[in-house]
Amino acid sequence: MIDVAIVGAGPAGAWAAYSLATRGARVTLIDPSHPREKPCGGGVTGRALALIAPRLAERGVPRCCIQRARFVDSPTGRSASVRLEQRAVEAQPDLIVASRTQFDAALLAAARQAGADIRESRVTDVVGENGGFRIETRAGVLHAARVIGADGANSLVRRRVARSFRRDQLSIATGFFARGVSSDEIVIEFVADPPGYIWSFPRPDHLAIGICAQADAGIGADTLRQVTSAWIEKTGLARGARLQPYSWPIPSLSARDFDDLELAGPRWCLVGDAAGLVDPITREGIFFALASGQWAAEAMAAESDLTMYASRVRDEAIAELAHAARLRSSFFTPAFLALLVDALQQSESVRAVMADLVAGRQPYATLKWRLLRTFEVGLAWRYLARALQI
Ligand SMILES: Cc1cc2nc3c(=O)[nH]c(=O)nc-3n(C[C@H](O)[C@H](O)[C@H](O)COP(=O)(O)OP(=O)(O)OC[C@H]3O[C@@H](n4cnc5c(N)ncnc54)[C@H](O)[C@@H]3O)c2cc1C
Numbered sequence: 175m176i177d178v179a180i181v182g183a184g185p186a187g188a189w190a191a192y193s194l195a196t197r198g199a200r201v202t203l204i205d206p207s208h209p210r211e212k213p214c215g216g217g218v219t220g221r222a223l224a225l226i227a228p229r230l231a232e233r234g235v236p237r238c239c240i241q242r243a244r245f246v247d248s249p250t251g252r253s254a255s256v257r258l259e260q261r262a263v264e265a266q267p268d269l270i271v272a273s274r275t276q277f278d279a280a281l282l283a284a285a286r287q288a289g290a291d292i293r294e295s296r297v298t299d300v301v302g303e304n305g306g307f308r309i310e311t312r313a314g315v316l317h318a319a320r321v322i323g324a325d326g327a328n329s330l331v332r333r334r335v336a337r338s339f340r341r342d343q344l345s346i347a348t349g350f351f352a353r354g355v356s357s358d359e360i361v362i363e364f365v366a367d368p369p370g371y372i373w374s375f376p377r378p379d380h381l382a383i384g385i386c387a388q389a390d391a392g393i394g395a396d397t398l399r400q401v402t403s404a405w406i407e408k409t410g411l412a413r414g415a416r417l418q419p420y421s422w423p424i425p426s427l428s429a430r431d432f433d434d435l436e437l438a439g440p441r442w443c444l445v446g447d448a449a450g451l452v453d454p455i456t457r458e459g460i461f462f463a464l465a466s467g468q469w470a471a472e473a474m475a476a477e478s479d480l481t482m483y484a485s486r487v488r489d490e491a492i493a494e495l496a497h498a499a500r501l502r503s504s505f506f507t508p509a510f511l512a513l514l515v516d517a518l519q520q521s522e523s524v525r526a527v528m529a530d531l532v533a534g535r536q537p538y539a540t541l542k543w544r545l546l547r548t549f550e551v552g553l554a555w556r557y558l559a560r561a562l563q564i
Pocket residue numbers: 181182183184185186187204205206207212213214215216217218219295296297298324325326327329330347348375384422423424445446447448452457458459460461463
């Protein structure tokens with residue numbers, strides 16, 4: 175029997191496997207999909223890079239270091255650019271964007287080099303047995319003392335040890351990879367319908383362009399794709415590019431969902447998207463995938479009770495994510511977003527707050543108070559900050 179079986183080798187699973195293997199555990203990581211491009215912006219914030227930078231550097235993952243984030247208010251067409259730092263969190267840039275084929279492959283290679291056993295197979299069932307788990311795969315059966323579910327938003331492990339996400343707990347992201355064009359700025363255009371934004375994230379040889387909406391909002395992937403196509407046409411950002419469509423779910427939980435989240439049992443835990451750990455405003459999930467993978471590995475390697483892992487996730491991630499969920503409905507309103515773009519145009523201090531938010535440095539808990547301190551843009555801005563009822 176192996177010590178730990180990890181189902182899914184995205185950032186959460188690969189980083190958990192690396193962290194366990196370097197601590198001497200016998201760990202098997204199971205995923206049939208690599209190499210593959212996961213539908214994703216591929217934006218990796220400074221705080222995520224701070225966890226993995228040496229392993230990434232060893233493998234020279236191609237990346238775009240983002241110089242600017244341009245925010246556009248769709249109804250008025252007004253826009254503002256925010257300059258991002260190239261050396262910010264623990265000497266990491268604020269934001270890089272990489273292809274998930276290459277980013278995930280680098281983490282997988284680090285896990286393999288650290289001693290993790292990698293099985294290229296799909297897990298078809300996970301069954302509790304004799305104080306451990308039987309892991310059924312298309313290539314045979316494994317027995318493990320503990321299991322980590324790192325198998326994404328549609329997690330099979332979650333279905334077996336807890337409950338799958340309901341439709342209202344997911345959003346659907348739809349868009350295109352635009353092959354053959356690139357840039358050094360991300361573009362975020364706030365739209366009223368569906369409430370949220372369209373993004374363009376540049377990788378070295380293509381753009382990842384997308385939009386997302388709550389899965390129960392009554393807007394299908396086809397409609398979302400048409401909105402994105404019209405935006406690509408309007409902006410001319412992807413002129414001459416070959417467009418490759420994608421669509422994928424993202425956990426998108428409410429504050430109450432975060433309070434009730436099932437994260438761990440005596441011999442299992444969930445990490446990354448399988449655990450629901452995605453920022454409901456920015457949709458940043460890679461940092462939470464890496465951090466939760468590392469916390470799970472640390473708890474398992476210390477032979478500690480896995481409820482300790484769950485407590486750590488609650489303290490270090492969920493408090494923050496629940497804040498974002500409470501803020502979401504006030505954030506994505508046309509009045510707030512129009513004022514936000516105005517304030518970004520006028521105020522260096524507001525631009526600094528936004529740069530920190532993009533880099534994952536600005537906690538939501540102190541966002542309102544930091545915005546309120548930026549008095550120089552006047553009454554409208556104070557009204558706006560007060561509108562964030564958190
Ligand atoms: C369109 C879109 C844009 C996004 N943009 C960003 C962004 O710019 N920045 C950011 O930080 N986050 C972004 N996210 C979120 C981010 O993609 C996820 O939060 C992150 O990938 C989670 O990592 P993970 O390892 O938990 O899961 P995943 O990356 O989804 O990996 C899960 C793995 O499990 C494997 N798997 C699934 N089922 C099985 C099975 N039965 N057996 C074996 N293996 C299995 C899959 O093959 C996959 O490799 C975006 C998401 C989407 C959909």
